[in-house]
Amino acid sequence: DVKVTQSSRYLVKRTxxxxxxxxxxxxxxxxxxxxxxxxxxxxxLIYFSYDVKMKEKGDIPEGYSVSREKKxxxxxxxxxxxxxxxxxxLCASSLIVAGxxxxxxxxxxxxTRLSIL
Amino acid sequence: SQKIEQNSEALNIQxxxxxxxxxxxxxYxxxxxxxxxxxxxxxxxFLxxxxxxxxxxxxxxxxxxxxxxxxxxxxxxxxxxxxxxATYLCALQGGYSTLTFGKGTMLxxxx
Numbered sequence: 001d002v003k004v005t006q007s008s009r010y011l012v013k014r015t016x017x018x019x020x021x022x023x024x025x026x027x028x029x030x031x032x033x034x035x036x037x038x039x040x041x042x043x044x045l046i047y048f049s050y051d052v053k054m055k056e057k058g059d060i061p062e063g064y065s066v067s068r069e070k071k072x073x074x075x076x077x078x079x080x081x082x083x084x085x086x087x088x089x090l091c092a093s094s095l096i097v098a099g100x101x102x103x104x105x106x107x108x109x110x111x112t113r114l115s116i117l
Numbered sequence: 118s119q120k121i122e123q124n125s126e127a128l129n130i131q132x133x134x135x136x137x138x139x140x141x142x143x144x145y146x147x148x149x150x151x152x153x154x155x156x157x158x159x160x161x162x163f164l165x166x167x168x169x170x171x172x173x174x175x176x177x178x179x180x181x182x183x184x185x186x187x188x189x190x191x192x193x194x195x196x197x198x199x200x201x202x203a204t205y206l207c208a209l210q211g212g213y214s215t216l217t218f219g220k221g222t223m224l225x226x227x228x
Binding site (some may be wrong): 058 | 148149151156158160161162163166210213214218219221222
C-alpha cells in the first residue's frame with residue numbers, strides 16, 4: 001500500500017514565521033500535490049509537482065512556495081505565516097501512467113492541522 | 118467557470134438501506150470522475166474511478182454511475198452499515214494529472 005507521511009499532525013506557529021510542512025511518499029510516484037481544506041470551501045489545490053525540481057501553481061498559490069529536491073519528498077513553505085493560513089493541509093501523490101491522461105487515483109496523507117496565532 | 122456540486126446537507130439513513138449521493142457539474146467535460154471517502158481528521162481515501170465511456174462501475178457494495186449528458190454522477194452504497202458513515206467527495210479531472218474536488222456530502226448511517 002502507498003504510504004504518504006506528513007511530518008506533523010498538529011502545528012502551532014506565530015504570524016510572520018516561516019513555516020515548513022514536509023511530505024514523504026514511499027511508492028515512487030511522480031506526481032505530488034499540496035491542498036488545503038477549510039470548512040465550506042472543500043479541498044483546494046495550492047501547488048503540485050510532476051517531477052523533481054518541477055512545480056506548478058494550483059488554484060491558490062499566493063503566500064506559499066514549494067520545494068521538490070528528491071522524488072519522494074515535497075515540501076510546502078509558508079514564507080510569512082498569516083492567520084488566514086490557519087487550515088488543514090493535505091499532501092497527496094499519484095502515479096503517471098502513459099496513455100491514461102493523468103487518470104490515476106491520488107493517495108493522501110492524514111494532514112497537518114496548522115494554527116497561526 | 119467549472120463548478121462541482123454535492124449536497125451540502127448530511128444524508129441520514131438507516132442501516133441496511135441504500136445510500137445515494139449525487140455529484141453534479143457544470144462548464145466541464147471531464148474524461149473521468151473519482152469518488153473518495155474521508156473520515157474526520159483523516160485524509161481522503163480513493164474508492165472508485167469511472168471513465169466518460171463507462172456508464173456504471175461496481176466494487177463490492179459500491180456502485181457509481183456517470184451520465185455525461187446530465188453532467189451527473191451517482192454514488193450508491195447498498196446494505197449500508199454504520200461503518201459507512203463518513204464524508205464522500207467526488208473529484209473530476211482537472212488539468213495535468215490534477216483533480217478538482219467537490220465539497221463533499223456527509224453520510225450518517227444509524228443502527
